[in-house]
Amino acid sequence: MGLATRCAAAMAAALCAGTALAQEPQPYAERYARTCAPCHGGAGVSALPLTPSLAGQPAFYAITQLFLFREGRRDSAAMTAVAREMSNDDLRGYSEHIGKLPPPQTSPADADALRMERGAALTQRLHCTGCHGSDLAGGRQVPRLALQREDYLLHALRGFRAGSRVGYTPAMTEALAGVSPAELEDMAHYLARGPAAKAP
Amino acid sequence: MKSFPSKSWRRGAVAALVLAGSAGAFAQQKAEEEPFWAKGRPRTDTAMKMAPVPAFPIPTAADKLPVAKMKLPPGFKAEVWAGDVLDARGLRQGDKGTVFVSSLFVAGKIYAVTDQGGKRTVKTVAEKLFLPNGIEFHDGALYVATPKDITRYDNIEASLDNPPKPVMVYDKLPGEIPHGWKFIKLGPDGKLYVPIGAPCNICDPGEGFARIVRMNLDGSGVENVALGVRNTVGFDFDPKDGSLWFTNNGRDWLSEDLPNDTLNRVSQPGRQHFGFPYCHQGDFSDPEYGWGKNCNDYAKPALLIGPHAGALGMRFYTGKMFPDKYRGAIFVARHGPWNRTLKYAADIVVAWPDGKGGIAKMEPFMTGLVENNEYLGRPVDLLVLKDGSMLVSDDHNGAIYRISYGG
Numbered sequence: 003m004g005l006a007t008r009c010a011a012a013m014a015a016a017l018c019a020g021t022a023l024a025q026e027p028q029p030y031a032e033r034y035a036r037t038c039a040p041c042h043g044g045a046g047v048s049a050l051p052l053t054p055s056l057a058g059q060p061a062f063y064a065i066t067q068l069f070l071f072r073e074g075r076r077d078s079a080a081m082t083a084v085a086r087e088m089s090n091d092d093l094r095g096y097s098e099h100i101g102k103l104p105p106p107q108t109s110p111a112d113a114d115a116l117r118m119e120r121g122a123a124l125t126q127r128l129h130c131t132g133c134h135g136s137d138l139a140g141g142r143q144v145p146r147l148a149l150q151r152e153d154y155l156l157h158a159l160r161g162f163r164a165g166s167r168v169g170y171t172p173a174m175t176e177a178l179a180g181v182s183p184a185e186l187e188d189m190a191h192y193l194a195r196g197p198a199a200k201a202p
Numbered sequence: 203m204k205s206f207p208s209k210s211w212r213r214g215a216v217a218a219l220v221l222a223g224s225a226g227a228f229a230q231q232k233a234e235e236e237p238f239w240a241k242g243r244p245r246t247d248t249a250m251k252m253a254p255v256p257a258f259p260i261p262t263a264a265d266k267l268p269v270a271k272m273k274l275p276p277g278f279k280a281e282v283w284a285g286d287v288l289d290a291r292g293l294r295q296g297d298k299g300t301v302f303v304s305s306l307f308v309a310g311k312i313y314a315v316t317d318q319g320g321k322r323t324v325k326t327v328a329e330k331l332f333l334p335n336g337i338e339f340h341d342g343a344l345y346v347a348t349p350k351d352i353t354r355y356d357n358i359e360a361s362l363d364n365p366p367k368p369v370m371v372y373d374k375l376p377g378e379i380p381h382g383w384k385f386i387k388l389g390p391d392g393k394l395y396v397p398i399g400a401p402c403n404i405c406d407p408g409e410g411f412a413r414i415v416r417m418n419l420d421g422s423g424v425e426n427v428a429l430g431v432r433n434t435v436g437f438d439f440d441p442k443d444g445s446l447w448f449t450n451n452g453r454d455w456l457s458e459d460l461p462n463d464t465l466n467r468v469s470q471p472g473r474q475h476f477g478f479p480y481c482h483q484g485d486f487s488d489p490e491y492g493w494g495k496n497c498n499d500y501a502k503p504a505l506l507i508g509p510h511a512g513a514l515g516m517r518f519y520t521g522k523m524f525p526d527k528y529r530g531a532i533f534v535a536r537h538g539p540w541n542r543t544l545k546y547a548a549d550i551v552v553a554w555p556d557g558k559g560g561i562a563k564m565e566p567f568m569t570g571l572v573e574n575n576e577y578l579g580r581p582v583d584l585l586v587l588k589d590g591s592m593l594v595s596d597d598h599n600g601a602i603y604r605i606s607y608g609g
Contacts, residue, residue: 062255062258065258065259065260066256066259069259069260070259090260090261090263093259093260094260129235129236129237129240131250132236132237132240132243132250133237133240133253135250135251136247136250141251142253142255143255143256144253170256170307170308171307171379173237176237177237
């Protein structure tokens with residue numbers, strides 16, 4: 003069974019299981035392995051297109067996103083379907099487990115020097131580090147960007163830019179207002195290979 | 203004046219996908235700016251790590267609420283009055299006893315808490331609202347103020363399960379997000395008092411911002427009550443003379459220890475300027491906007507209430523349950539700072555007016571919610587119930603506590 007098939011099967015199982023999902027007493031590491039890992043990866047490093055890595059994301063960020071999915075305030079039918087079955091304790095349990103996953107260590111090898119340079123300059127110009135940290139590792143309610151999947155980063159950046167993804171406030175939409183589509187691509191290219199890649 | 207964020211909020215949230223093709227010229231300029239709260243932040247590593255933290259998206263379980271940690275004067279007792287009230291902010295009581303609770307970024311809801319012989323039920327009476335922090339109850343109606351408008355839910359206590367459609371009272375508020383969320387209150391003159399905060403940390407916002415206004419209950423007759431008010435999220439009227447007292451949040455990033463948040467009294471409605479952005483805490487001119495200005499030209503605060511303390515809800519104590527010394531005293535909820543290395547406050551202080559427009563003294567009242575430089579809870583608003591006990595909202599835990607005396 004291929005990766006995408008395993009993800010789809012797990013999604014289907016999660017949806018069919020309905021409320022049973024919320025009542026299982028297993029530790030969240032096991033529940034993560036069954037519910038989240040088929041799509042997001044066992045160690046939280048996603049190998050699936052347009053599916054974010056969860057590794058290294060702060061627990062506060064993770065629980066906030068699960069909350070927004072559950073409330074239907076973030077645009078993903080698949081994640082809303084999964085989160086809708088989660089209790090408050092589940093949101094805590096899953097997000098605490100996610101918060102313990104070590105950050106991704108590897109990045110795509112095909113770095114384009116010019117795009118990396120443009121992406122780095124953009125993260126400075128747009129003050130990304132002001133919230134996401136100088137190492138772009140995020141913290142508390144702010145997500146890690148460094149070494150996230152490039153296709154997901156681009157998808158997220160486009161969503162913020164278009165105003166179709168809104169959190170509690172439109173801070174990201176404002177931050178990206180006036181940024182061109184090509185610039186978004188450069189940023190995603192850079193962040194996916196980002197500053198953490200250079201760290202020893 | 204600069205272009206401020208809510209323009210894109212309105213496009214983003216209200217007109218949803220329209221923004222994609224229409225992020226106009228203003229947007230190009232905005233992209234180069236920092237978020238409003240970060241303006242003026244020093245480039246040191248420590249300061250660069252500080253940012254406002256939203257309320258946790260899950261209310262704290264009833265048995266984990268920090269009531270046992272609360273320290274109160276002898277004879278007082280704190281208990282959980284209602285849990286599971288996500289992002290609990292403003293508190294108001296209806297004629298029939300319903301306690302209405304507002305919320306802000308995280309929940310965007312208005313709740314109604316009813317009490318049936320000690321068993322309390324929390325209902326959501328409005329949701330998907332835009333930062334609906336400001337509420338007031340008058341003559342059977344609940345007033346809800348967002349940064350954009352004020353609406354009214356008539357005869358709401360009769361239909362909590364099926365709330366009426368809101369009636370528009372006033373739709374000409376600026377709608378800015380920074381300090382745009384409201385605290386509203388009915389004055390002894392029968393008018394609704396509404397703040398319009400500075401749309402920035404520190405800026406010269408021009409006319410229209412950084413003031414408190416009042417209006418008739420139909421939204422007509424808007425007039426200034428106080429100018430130069432950066433951001434008030436709590437005010438009340440002195441039961442002795444009807445004068446307006448308000449808390450005011452000082453600017454960020456000037457220093458760890460300056461300026462203070464303040465408690466202020468309006469002695470001449472419409473004719474006093476409280477200093478923003480030129481003068482802070484009555485005696486400290488702004489390093490940028492203060493040049494050429496003199497702090498003596500502005501109204502002085504009645505009380506300095508702590509740097510970046512987040513002084514929010516305040517209430518004159520008009521009940522009979524607390525000991526005599528508290529009658530007529532002002533209780534202030536301090537949310538606790540986000541932009542200060544050493545966390546403190548997250549408490550309730552009590553201050554006694556000196557009868558001459560000032561404050562004679564201030565004392566801690568409820569403390570104990572800062573541990574290991576973290577908040578265990580963060581008080582937002584206060585409400586004196588008819589029995590004289592006091593409710594305290596805590597947005598950090600999504601809970602409401604009751605403080606009572608002698609029983």
